[in-house]
Amino acid sequence: MNRADQKMQEYLDKHPFLQETAAVQQGMAQAVHNVAGPVEFPAQDEIKALTQTGIPLLQNKEIQEKISAAAVSFLPPVLMELLGVAVPEALAAALQRFAKWAGEQEPDKRRELIRLVITQDDENLNAFLQAESLQGAVVRAVIWQIVDALVPAKLKNHEFWQKLGWVRNYCPVCGRQAIMAHLRKEKEGRARFLVCDGCHTEWPFARVGCVYCGNEDLTKMHILEPEGQSAIRLDVCDECHAYLKTYNEEGEEGIYLQDWATLHFDMLGEEQNFIKKGSVLLESK
Numbered sequence: 001m002n003r004a005d006q007k008m009q010e011y012l013d014k015h016p017f018l019q020e021t022a023a024v025q026q027g028m029a030q031a032v033h034n035v036a037g038p039v040e041f042p043a044q045d046e047i048k049a050l051t052q053t054g055i056p057l058l059q060n061k062e063i064q065e066k067i068s069a070a071a072v073s074f075l076p077p078v079l080m081e082l083l084g085v086a087v088p089e090a091l092a093a094a095l096q097r098f099a100k101w102a103g104e105q106e107p108d109k110r111r112e113l114i115r116l117v118i119t120q121d122d123e124n125l126n127a128f129l130q131a132e133s134l135q136g137a138v139v140r141a142v143i144w145q146i147v148d149a150l151v152p153a154k155l156k157n158h159e160f161w162q163k164l165g166w167v168r169n170y171c172p173v174c175g176r177q178a179i180m181a182h183l184r185k186e187k188e189g190r191a192r193f194l195v196c197d198g199c200h201t202e203w204p205f206a207r208v209g210c211v212y213c214g215n216e217d218l219t220k221m222h223i224l225e226p227e228g229q230s231a232i233r234l235d236v237c238d239e240c241h242a243y244l245k246t247y248n249e250e251g252e253e254g255i256y257l258q259d260w261a262t263l264h265f266d267m268l269g270e271e272q273n274f275i276k277k278g279s280v281l282l283e284s285k
């Protein structure tokens, strides 16, 4: 077991209520990565030019076509692999239905589904899912897992985007809004980075203010701190009523920047009726 796996195991021993979720999440991620691997992206200079005007890479026509083509061909074998993962009954049934569907469709139909997910076209996606009797959360989770596997690790690194100067409130790779934030120690104090739940890219963003609505009035922002826990806090916006889980420390990113491993912190926000954003399981708007 490597150091990161060992840390996760210790964490799960301390949080036994996460063990089932961990088995499902890790099992599914592993299965997807067994089948799908990174595709080639343009070089850094070209990426810099492509993203300068604020268009995320996957919303660039050529790159989107390349990613879609890879996802279209990986979808059926990934789903077959996923059927081998031990998951709760309802999820197993939804995966089985999705695998059967993917095996029967023409590539064009799969391509259409993947396009709707990648472009986050919720309205048309929901109509499509309904017409095909597919379960939305499962379809979104599987397709984003595939996209995650197709994006090279280099492009997910916060330093890459820091160098390129991307400081927008959406993911430079896929365009999703952030699921979590990370406060890192930098030379001059602390800097905030955002994390994508779709492709797991991390990128820099302004240290203060709401990442979702742009509210910068600090009298309309507050912090919820879980009792006896310093690793995670919730930044809450009174303007748009969203909360953002923020990892305050360093060294355990593999745990604390995973939405599923920090699900118990969401309760703090949900109890007070604040909204969660950025999850692949949810609609994007």
Ligand SMILES: [Zn+2]
Pocket (backbone or CB within 6 Å): 171, 172, 173, 174, 175, 176, 196, 197, 198, 199, 200, 201
């Ligand atoms: Zn992303």
Ligand SMILES: [Zn+2]
Pocket (backbone or CB within 6 Å): 210, 211, 212, 213, 214, 215, 237, 238, 239, 240, 241, 242
């Ligand atoms: Zn806000």
